[in-house]
Each structure stands twice: as C-alpha cells, then as structure tokens.
Amino acid sequence: MKPCVVATGISKSFERTIVPTVHVQDRVLRWHERKVYWKKQVFSDLSFTLHAGEWVGISGPNGSGKTTLLSVLAGLMEPDEGTVVRHADISCFFGLGSGFHPERTAAENILQHALLHRMSTNDSDTLIEGVVAVAGVSAHRDLPLHCYSAGMRQRLAFGLLMHTETSAYLLDEVFAVGDAEFREVSRRHFSVLREKGCSGILVGQNMAELQNFCDRMLWMENGQLTEESMKKRASPEARQGFACPANAPRRVD
Amino acid sequence: MSAQFTFRRSLRVILYMGLADVALKYRGAIGGYFWSLGKIALRFVVIFGVFGRYVAEAIPLYPLYLFLGLIVWEYCTETISGCIAVVFQKKDLIQRVPMPRILLPLAMSWSNMLIFFSHLCIFCLLLFISSAPLSWGILYIGVVTVHIFLLCTGIGLLLSAFAVQYRDVPHIWQVFQQILFWLTPIFYPYRKQGVLFDEVVALPHRLKDISLEVLIDLIIRFQPFALLLHNVRRSLLYAREVGIPSVSHTIGLTCIVLGVFFIGAYVFSRRSRFFVEQY
Numbered sequence: 001m002k003p004c005v006v007a008t009g010i011s012k013s014f015e016r017t018i019v020p021t022v023h024v025q026d027r028v029l030r031w032h033e034r035k036v037y038w039k040k041q042v043f044s045d046l047s048f049t050l051h052a053g054e055w056v057g058i059s060g061p062n063g064s065g066k067t068t069l070l071s072v073l074a075g076l077m078e079p080d081e082g083t084v085v086r087h088a089d090i091s092c093f094f095g096l097g098s099g100f101h102p103e104r105t106a107a108e109n110i111l112q113h114a115l116l117h118r119m120s121t122n123d124s125d126t127l128i129e130g131v132v133a134v135a136g137v138s139a140h141r142d143l144p145l146h147c148y149s150a151g152m153r154q155r156l157a158f159g160l161l162m163h164t165e166t167s168a169y170l171l172d173e174v175f176a177v178g179d180a181e182f183r184e185v186s187r188r189h190f191s192v193l194r195e196k197g198c199s200g201i202l203v204g205q206n207m208a209e210l211q212n213f214c215d216r217m218l219w220m221e222n223g224q225l226t227e228e229s230m231k232k233r234a235s236p237e238a239r240q241g242f243a244c245p246a247n248a249p250r251r252v253d
Numbered sequence: 254m255s256a257q258f259t260f261r262r263s264l265r266v267i268l269y270m271g272l273a274d275v276a277l278k279y280r281g282a283i284g285g286y287f288w289s290l291g292k293i294a295l296r297f298v299v300i301f302g303v304f305g306r307y308v309a310e311a312i313p314l315y316p317l318y319l320f321l322g323l324i325v326w327e328y329c330t331e332t333i334s335g336c337i338a339v340v341f342q343k344k345d346l347i348q349r350v351p352m353p354r355i356l357l358p359l360a361m362s363w364s365n366m367l368i369f370f371s372h373l374c375i376f377c378l379l380l381f382i383s384s385a386p387l388s389w390g391i392l393y394i395g396v397v398t399v400h401i402f403l404l405c406t407g408i409g410l411l412l413s414a415f416a417v418q419y420r421d422v423p424h425i426w427q428v429f430q431q432i433l434f435w436l437t438p439i440f441y442p443y444r445k446q447g448v449l450f451d452e453v454v455a456l457p458h459r460l461k462d463i464s465l466e467v468l469i470d471l472i473i474r475f476q477p478f479a480l481l482l483h484n485v486r487r488s489l490l491y492a493r494e495v496g497i498p499s500v501s502h503t504i505g506l507t508c509i510v511l512g513v514f515f516i517g518a519y520v521f522s523r524r525s526r527f528f529v530e531q532y
Contacts, residue, residue, distance in 0.1 A: 014530055023421040071529060075351045078526050090351070098349040103277055112273065115266045116350050118258070 001052040002087040004168040004199045005073055010082030011044040012068055042068045043223035045082070050168065052088070053197045057210030060220035066203045067172055069220065070094065073201065074170050088199065091117055091166040096157035096174055102146040106132055106156055109145060113160050120165075127163060134185070135159035155182055162189050169193070169200035175209050187212075258353050266356050271363030278364075289368050290375070293323045300440045312442050314385055314490055321376055321489060322439035325482050328369040329405045330430055335361040336409025337416045337423050340528065347528050354525040355518060358413055362406040369398075380489065390492025396503060397484045403510040404477055410517030414524040417531045436472050436479075443483045444474060450501060477513075480506065 018036040042065040050056055050073075058066050071077040073084055074092045099116070100109045107128045114121050121127065132138050135155040140148060148156070158174065175183070190213050193200070204210050211217055218225050258266075279285045297320055309315040336358040340347065343357050373394070380387070416422040452474070459467065473479055484506075487495050498506075 022419065024419045024425060025421060027419070076348065077529050092349070092351055094349040099343075099346040101277070103280070104273070108273060112270065115262070115269055116346065116352050118262060121265075 003049045003051045004054075004086070004088035004090070005048070005050040005201075006085045006087070007046065007048045007073060007079075008083050008085075009045050009047055010072060010079040010084060011041070011046070012065070012072055012077065012079055013039055013041045013044075015039045041223060043220075043225070046223070046225055047082075048073075048225065050199055050201060052167075052199055053194075054199050054216065055194060055214045056201045057207075057214035057217045058201060058203045058220055058225070059205060059207050059210060059217070064220045065223060066220050067094065069225075070170050070172055070201065070203055088168040089118075089166045090168045090170060091161075091164045092170045093157070093161050093174055094170075094172040096154045096161070098157075100145055100153060100157065103144050105142050105144055106135075106137060106148075107141060109156070110160060113157075114163075117160070117164055118166075119163065131156065131159040131163055133159075134162055136182070151179070158182075158186060162186075167198055169198065171200060172203045173205075174202070175204050175206055258356075263353060263356055266352075267360045267363050270356070270360035271367060274360065274364040275367050286371070290372070293320075293327055293372070297323055304440050308441055313494075314383070317376070317379060317383060317385065317490060318486060319440050320379065321486060322437075322482055324369065324372040324376060325401065325485055326434065326437065326439050326478075327372070328365055328401065329478060331368075332362050332365045332405040333409040333412065333426065334423070334430075335365055336406065336413045337426060340413045340417055340525075344532060347525075348532065354528065355410070355521055358410055358521070359406065362402065362409065366398075366402055376489070385490065386493050388492040390488050390497040393488040393492070393497040394485065396507075397481060397488055400484070400506055400510045401481050403514040404481065407510065407514035407517035410514075410521040414517070414521040417528050418524075433476075433478065436469070436476060437482060438473060438479055439482070443479060443486075444470070445483065450505070477506075477509065 016038045018038055046069070048069075058069070060066050068077065070092075071094070072079050074090065074094075075084070075086070076092075076094075099113065101112075104112075110128050110131050111121060111124055113119075114124070114127060119127070128141075132141050135152070135158065137148065137152050137156055140152065145153060145156075161169075161171075161174065175186070190200075194213075202210055202214060207217070216227065218227055279288060282288055284291075300323075301316065301319060305315065305319075312318050339357045339361045340354075346352070346357070347354055412422055412426055456471070456475075459471065484498050488497055
C-alpha cells in the first residue's frame with residue numbers, strides 16, 4: 001500500500017527585511033537603501049513518511065516548527081526545497097474552529113466547513129444534526145456563534161472533524177478540547193479511526209496524550225525531527241508504552 | 254493542494270459562499286437589503302442635483318442614464334475592493350484550510366454580482382415605469398454582464414495577489430478609484446466618434462501631437478470601464494437609436510476581458526501560494 005504522505009528533503013525558511021518593504025511606497029522611495037534581511041531557517045533537508053494506517057505524534061518546544069511542518073505537509077505552504085507527495089485524501093484541522101464566522105449560525109458554519117473540507121453535503125440536514133448532537137449544542141443550533149462559549153465552539157469544530165470521512169488527518173492541538181467527558185468521546189473517536197485504517201499526524205504539547213494514540217512519536221527541535229530525543233524526554237511510564245497501546249490496532253501496510 | 258477540489262465542488266463553494274455573504278451582509282439591519290441602494294441613491298441625488306442641469310438636456314432619459322451608470326460603477330468598485338479585502342477577511346481560512354484560494358475572491362465577486370442583478374431588476378422596473386422604448390437589444394445585457402464580471406474579477410485578483418505583501422495596495426486602489434470615477438462617463442455623456450476599431454487604428458496619429466486635454470479624452474473613450482458602461486447603456490437604454498455593439502466589437506472586447514481575467518487568475522494562483530508566510 002502506498003504511503004499517505006512522503007516528504008523528501010524538505011527545507012523551509014522565513015525571510016524578512018529589516019528595512020520596511022511592506023508598502024509599495026517603501027519599495028519606491030527606499031529602493032536605494034541596502035536591504036538587511038532577517039532569516040530564520042525553520043528546518044532543512046527533512047524527510048518524513050506517513051504510512052497508511054499509521055499515526056504519528058509530533059511534539060517539541062514552542063517555535064520549533066511543528067505547525068510549519070504540518071502546513072508544508074498539508075500544502076498550505078510551499079517548501080523552499082524538496083518535495084511533498086500526497087497519495088491519500090487529507091483533511092486538516094489546524095486549531096479547531098478556524099474559519100468559523102461568529103455572526104453565522106452553527107448550521108451555516110457547518111455547511112461552509114463541510115464544503116471546504118470536501119465532505120458530502122447531499123444530506124446536509126443529517127450532517128448538521130449529527131455534528132450539533134455530537135458537540136452537545138443542539139439547543140444553540142440556530143444561534144450565531146458569538147452566543148457560544150469558547151468550549152462550545154471547539155466542540156462544534158471537533159464534531160465536524162468527527163464527521164469528516166478521509167483517509168489521512170493532519171491535526172494540530174486538537175486534544176485539549178472540551179471537558180473530561182468530551183475528551184473521552186474524542187479519544188474513542190480516534191480509536192475508531194485507527195480501527196478503520198485511517199492515518200494521521202497529531203501535533204501537540206501533551207506528550208503523554210499523544211503517546212496513547214500514536215504508533216510513532218517524533219520530537220522536533222532546532223529544525224531536526226528525531227525519535228531518540230523523544231524517548232529521553234518522555235516520562236518513565238510513557239517510555240514503557242512508547243509504541244501504541246496494547247489494545248490498539250497496528251499499522252496495516 | 255487543489256487537486257482534491259473538483260470543478261463541481263469549487264463551483265458549489267463559490268455559489269454557497271457568495272449567497273451566504275449576501276445574506277450575512279444585510280442580516281439584522283433595519284431596511285436590510287435596501288441599504289445596498291442607500292449609497293447609490295444618495296450619490297444619484299447629489300449628482301443629479303449638481304450636474305443634472307448642465308447635462309440632462311444633452312442626454313436622453315438622463316435619470317435612467319445616471320442610475321445605470323451608478324449601479325454598474327458600484328458593482329465594479331465593490332468587486333475590486335472586495336477581492337482585495339477578502340484575502341484579509343478570510344485570513345483564517347487561507348492559513349488553515351487547504352483549498353484553492355482563488356475561490357475566495359471569486360465568491361466575493363459572485364456575491365457582488367447577485368446584488369448587481371437585484372439593482373438591475375430595480376432599474377428595469379424604473380425603465381418600465383418611465384415608458385422608455387424597449388427592444389430585443391436588452392438581451393445583450395447578458396454579454397456585457399459577463400464582460401464586467403471578468404474584467405472586475407480579473408483586476409481584483411491581480412490587486413489582491415499583491416495586497417498581502419504590499420499593505421498599501423488597498424489605499425492606492427482607493428485613490429485610483431476616485432480618479433477613475435471622474436474619468437468614467439457616469440454622469441456626463443460618452444463621446445463616441447465612429448467605429449471603435451477604426452478609432453483604435455487611428456490612435457497612433459492622434460498621439461503624435463498629444464496634449465493633456467487629448468490624453469484625458471482618449472482615456473475617457475478607451476478605458477475599459479467606459480467602454481463597458483457605454484455598452485450597458487446601448488443595450489438597456491438606446492438599443493433602438495444606437496443599436497447593440499457589433500460582433501467584431503464584442504469579440505474584441507471579450508478577448509480583452511478574458512485576457513485580464515486569466516492574467517489576474519494566473520498571478521493570484523502563483524502569489525497566493527506564499528500568502529501564509531506573508532501575513
């Protein structure tokens with residue numbers, strides 16, 4: 001079976017000029033000034049493969065480039081060098097609830113997101129009812145989103161994620177959603193996805209939580225993606241259960 | 254990134270987002286949709302009051318002439334400004350949802366087109382009430398509408414492609430828009446001297462002894478907004494007297510607006526790949 005995502009030798013850097021050039025007038029009036037650049041190399045010559053049925057967790061300190069890596073893998077950013085090949089249908093959830101419009105109702109936001117996430121909208125009523133029920137916001141169904149609490153909004157977004165049918169997921173910081181009861185629901189959902197043979201990359205700070213779900217854990221720091229470093233940083237309990245939980249199905253490639 | 258977005262799905266996204274934006278724009282407002290007419294109506298009253306006495310006699314059906322000019326101008330400017338603004342308004346989607354980013358300005362253009370259609374319906378009602386002469390030429394409005402959509406969306410795409418990197422593009426456009434307003438025959442007559450193609454051929458001779466006055470005259474007569482506005486009026490108001498544009502004129506203009514649209518779409522597609530890091 002073909003891997004879902006194959007990144008080969010990818011590099012990414014951000015470059016900014018110190019002399020302001022964000023205006024056309026700056027470019028015109030200050031064209032003669034020597035440009036001083038600030039450059040940050042996020043990662044370089046990085047290779048990575050997400051196999052079919054595999055779940056990979058990525059953790060690391062803030063600013064280490066986890067989200068940038070995920071953005072490049074998702075196609076939101078172009079790598080400076082290297083290639084990213086996607087063989088699977090990929091769905092991305094970077095920060096739950098992004099793109100929600102506060103003036104629109106839950107139903108309207110669900111419909112728009114369903115279209116953008118390439119979900120089937122043939123039976124939109126069933127979809128909306130399903131998402132709203134899972135999120136536990138049925139009573140607020142026809143209210144604009146600014147009437148929702150932050151937690152309710154995140155649960156709604158997670159409800160959407162749960163209704164997305166795709167073979168690979170790229171998820172950034174989606175574990176800290178809702179109360180304990182809702183987190184249990186989300187855990188069960190991820191187990192179901194694993195059983196179905198879906199793949200995913202989970203990025204987050206909670207290593208113990210990630211280790212519970214993932215077949216492979218990676219640590220990102222200073223532009224390097226390593227497994228060994230992760231083992232050192234994990235707690236003793238986590239280190240013992242570094243592979244996926246005993247009851248979780250294994251990768252099927 | 255966009256490989257998983259089929260043409261059908263892209264079309265559905267554009268149609269849905271455009272409709273939803275129109276619905277949201279006037280939701281909860283007292284007067285609702287009629288706010289979209291407020292700006293046009295006020296401008297109409299001021300221009301008709303100030304300039305009407307000087308030009309009304311020279312232009313048949315002047316109130317309708319002016320109203321039509323204003324609704325077309327409103328669509329053009331709202332679409333171009335909207336395309337520039339949408340890359341900032343929907344920043345969240347651009348940064349986090351892998352989708353063809355060109356769908357956002359296209360949906361914006363479509364939502365403005367819906368409002369333009371509603372304004373055209375009001376114009377047709379006024380046309381009917383005023384007992385103005387009608388002809389089959391009115392059907393040509395479909396062609397001109399497509400021309401206007403392609404031109405404005407193309408310019409909007411081109412400007413929005415640069416707006417994320419250069420933050421003063423919206424301000425520059427606002428200034429340019431003001432100049433363009435005076436250089437478009439919205440409330441004064443369009444001076445057409447002959448067949449457009451012949452005039453274009455004769456342009457090099459006219460440019461030999463160019464003066465500021467001649468230059469302004471040439472801009473007013475040949476800039477695309479003026480040409481399209483003239484065509485709208487030929488179709489809806491003066492189809493009997495002047496007649497609709499010829500086939501060669503239509504083909505020529507179609508090539509120009511298609512060119513602008515595809516250049517805009519190409520530049521936007523190329524540059525939008527770097528939007529996330531330019532924000």
